Amino acid sequence: MAKGEEPGNRLFLSIVVRRKLLCSYLLLAFGAVQAHESTELSAVEVRARAENMEGIAASGSEGIVSSQRLAAVPMLRPGEALEMVPGLIVTQHAGDGKANQYFLRGFNLDHGTDFATYVGGVPVNMPTHAHGQGYTDLNFLIPELVERIAYRKGPYFPEEGDFSSAGAAHFDYFRTMDSNLAQMTLGQNGYARTLLAGSPAVGDGHLLYGLELFHNDGPWQIDEHYKKLNGLLRYSRGERNNGWSLTGMAYQGKWTSTDQLAQRAIDSGLADRYGNLDASTGGKTYRYSLSGEWAKRWDGAQSRANVWLLESGLDLWSNFTYCTHGCPDGDQFKQAERRVAGGFNASHEIYSKWGGLDVVNAFGLQTRVDRLRPVGLYSTKDRETLATVREDRVTQRSVGLWGQNELRWTDWFRSIQGLRADAYDFAVDSSLSANSGQASDHMVTPKLSLIFGPWRSTELYFNYGHGFHSNDARGATISVDPASGDPLARVKPLVRTRGMEIGLRTEIAKKWQSTAALWQLETASELLFVGDAGTTEASRPSRRYGVEWSNLYTPTDWLAFDVDLNWSQVRFRDSAPEGDHIPGAVTTTANVGMTVDHIGPWFGAVRWRYFGPRPLVEDNSVRSKASSLTNLRIGYRHTPKLSLALDVYNLFDSKMNDIEYWYESRLPGEGANVADRHLHPTEPRSLRLTLTYRY
Template sequence: MGPADAQSDAVAGSSQLPAVTVNPPETRPRSRPKPPRRQQTARTVSAVQPTAPVPPQVRGGVTSESATAGPAYMQPTAASALTISGAEVNARPFSRPGEALEVVPGLIVTQHSGEGKANQYFLRGFNLDHGTDLSIKVDGMPVNMPTHGHGQGYADINFMIPELIQSVNVRKGPYFADVGDFGSAGALAIDYINKLPKNILETTNGSFGYHRGLAAGSTAVGAGTLLAAVEGVKYNGPWDVPDNVRKLNGVLRYSQGTSTDGFTLSAMAYSNGWNSTDQVAQRAIDQGVIGRFGSLDPTDGGVASRLSLSSNWAQSSEYGQSKVNAYVINSSLRLYNNFTYFLDDPVNGDQFSQMDRRTVYGLNASHAFDMRVGGIETQTRIGLQTRADDIRVGLFKTLQRETLSTVREDSVREGNVGLWADTTARWTDWLRTTIGIREDYFAGRVIGDTPENSGNAQASMTSPKAGIVLGPWYKTEFYGNAGYGLHSNDIRGATITVDPIDKVTPQDRVPLLVRSKGAEIGIRTRALEGLTSSLAVFVLNFDSELLFVGDAGTTEPSRPSRRVGVEWTNQYQVLPWMKLDLDLAYTRARFTDFDPAGNFIPGAPAWVAAGGVTFGGDTGWFGALRGRYFGPRPLIEDDSVRSQSSLIFNARAGYRFDNELKLQLDVLNLFNAKTNQIEYYYLSRLPGEPIGGVADRHVHPAEPLAVRLTLAGRF
């Protein structure tokens, strides 16, 4: 039995942090008497109208909603909210760590530039670039990076070890008081396990030079548990210029106590180096300049590293539930990219390098308590979130990774504080409401190599939230949510005054914070035996803004936008050993102002779908077959140029032996679809082309059919 099996056992336990939950009245210590009204309700409600709400979408046996200090029946929730177990994540075949997150309904995770760069994310009609407006946290630590060398909100998840995932908590929309920056489209909270039932040793080898080794185990130390894991990956890929990925990854974690009274201390280390075949001009392939897997600049690539220390602490008492999370992260990244070839510099080419070195400090604290107000059960949560980034960031012109000149280089200190609170009231057995408020304050200082672009910036924003849950009736609940949210901009854009290249051309400053507004209505039902289904209809608006462009070091305008969509999520337990799932999402994304260029949002997907079957038990045969559809997208504002759609299937088959060995075969891109991971449309110039460049599609192809064989053992 392998890592996925370990997840099932681990999730079933209650010894995990930071999943902090106040016990509901039915299970509190005897020193706290049960509220009389709850006792009476439990006796009088009929069998078809249970007192507990319908469990939100359950993936792999984990109850929905995050570790946010509160009993499940009082939690603010939405039709699109769910929690996915590590067992389900690892039951699916995927080619890279980021793709493991495609277990989230409606989320597309692609890669356009090597196996060490952050993935590109798509959700709810957003091309989220490398993470903007999709908040990702691992073990309570933020993955998104503000004022990043490559792009605002850059979220590199390559350090994640999927086999260690306990759960992925999913919330979408700006409706939750404890979700702040980068969370307007969605927020993912990934928790690691504290203890493995048995130690794991596995090796994977496959097509295109793929090699991966993993060793993980846990043991009792004192009154707690020590967990350690080490991962190594080498990979070339199908590219004419091999990726030459060299990744090392490690986790060391000590835990004591339970999820409500205990703590964890974690250390993580990650290092990666790679070459990258960036997106290439389609005309270069069509004209035979390069092959489908060729490169137009063989020196593109990068190096990255990440070190972190984090701690989670939780304590419960008759006064409620408290928890604290603290962390320090040190990360570095150096990227080399050339997207336009010889457009800007016909002699040396357009390769540029982006550098980001930073140390991040953070502290999050929250407290939840129950109270009866006028006979109404309520739960109130209050919280504090702080973060400080000490950053060295730069943009350079390069040739074959050698620096030619500095576009700009800055020292940045940036911090933010978020105060939040919400109260959930259970008015009747079929009605509960939540109101919340959040106040965010951001401030920082930029010291640049161009004095005119140095300075201070600060901003604050208040964001109210609200939610309502009706039901259950016949195992069905109805949800309504609305709220204001925000995202931050690169602080360099808030202090800029002149173009960093010519030092003369005036530049408009960007707002440090930008408002978002959203709402959602939905339904979740388990009326049919074995089927859990949810439907959510949403709208999300963003104000107009100026954006800082990391690839150029300057600012450009962005127009106000609206996205209206629907998500349908289903999971059907056909048999005890077989499960079907189908997720379908449609979004209409448009700019809301008038512009002759058009009102379509480039890169915004309309249709996204995923589905499949997984099967297997504790021993014997197991497997999965999954399909993912990524619909066509407009590539320019008038929709005259559109991307291809893609439909990719992955498959898995394996056998678990009685002696704890597992043999597993994954087949990626099962039908060898000749499609693209990503497509863009812009100007570039190949040698000999007009000096003004040629507008063309630029594509990064999906990897062809590949097989990977895994041998794993537990001991």
């Protein structure tokens, strides 16, 4: 098929104005190309087609990650799939069974606050979570079954609500696979993973299934013994834009963790770099969900709806400060919750003309209810409960309405204007009656995008919008500190953000796609990590601005390069004696990769990630170290059905840190608290060998 004859290109030329519908048609076309030309095109070629957003995007910082790109990248953990979002860094500060740490656009997003994530239409972020607001645990993700990741950055999109100020990512699983899949991976430190997946035809549809068994001890002196059982079933008929699906997901995990260590404990020999000062920290978790998606393509309209139900739980034992409350009991604490949540999302788009101008009008409704029975914080020793700090029963409800108008004024200019309204209601029944109560809040957030072009494969964007994140419901009703009894001020249930962006999308040269964005984001209240509690608390207002530059170059049908460079400046907006730097706010990141495919039977990839230094205290007197990490994959296809791949993580065995904090702790034998650097090391070089059979 010649380039000018691609279905996506023909469709683009005929109905470029219908941005959202066009995007879906293009993706279906690319899927068809992948299915029918897989023997002719390499993954590099298919990837380049699928990720070209010219004429589709509303900003310079949104895009689509194809399944080919995701499959080509060696990933240490499932959550690292989010590193395919340009500028996003994924790390870990404790056991691998808990949610990762995320960094984007100058945010230490903690475990997910200000970045919204969805898998199969089901939200992953957990409000009023036991361990952190917006907790995003992606350990249930099966990367091999992901068809695409659609991502956006900034608060410019009416469809995106809570937690999406820095950005949002939507993982879509396949409806059908080209072939069944049996995969086994073995590695160092007790690593073993098996995956069975397929999508046989059943009746008029297909039944996608995936079953994952996982075990890993890690490089730690005390084996992590992380065990995971993970499964997916999806029955679907039709297509993403004109069909329906029913999806069930189930995940269970348990582990022993190595929490971050005080630097002085390592320097003194009290603990090894990969050691632990509390051998009983760790956790267990589960997540079960059922969701349904429906889409209908009408004459001049597109309708979508999805409904979801989720049950999840977590028991997490941590010890970040060791003996500040005195040993031998120590500072171990347990954060636990049992949650049932459900929601509904519906939207409708109408394609018409106003005075001869092409127009798309869209509107939608989103609802969510979370019930926690209970969510608690407990003092523990060796995972045995000593005392209840607080235990709450929480009900949180939200509803969001949004509308959007997209108007093409000329062949080279279109505008998208939208408005979103959200209302939240919290009810907290606390073990401390003074902290019980109800709270509610609402917020209206305008959005505007102006798109100029395309001219010679170049588009310019201007984006402005307001967004928000919700605060923990317990903070909205609190009156006294549950540990000390001191009075505390309540936080606002909803915190406004305001962002703007100037973007560019272009083809600098043949087969070289490039995007750039100059952005700014202001937040009315920052959420900061509190080391001794393992949670976040509301802080001062902040301002962030920065520059992003992302590139994809495919000089041949077997070679691709991608380069993502990001710089940001982050400060509190008000003055305070302690300083105006925001702890954990990263300034510079980079992600550079090379992918090769169809060099005879060989394929592979190499990726380099740079994670710049961050201030650890407000006056910037203590800073984290930068880290540089390289991962490598080398693969060989013995037959079209059978392949073998070797992944090497931390290729140069660099001794770096995944995360660093600065706070006070007390080691056994110390007579007072000591402020110190606390770190979780990057894992040393490790190898994994994967055998894949497709049938």
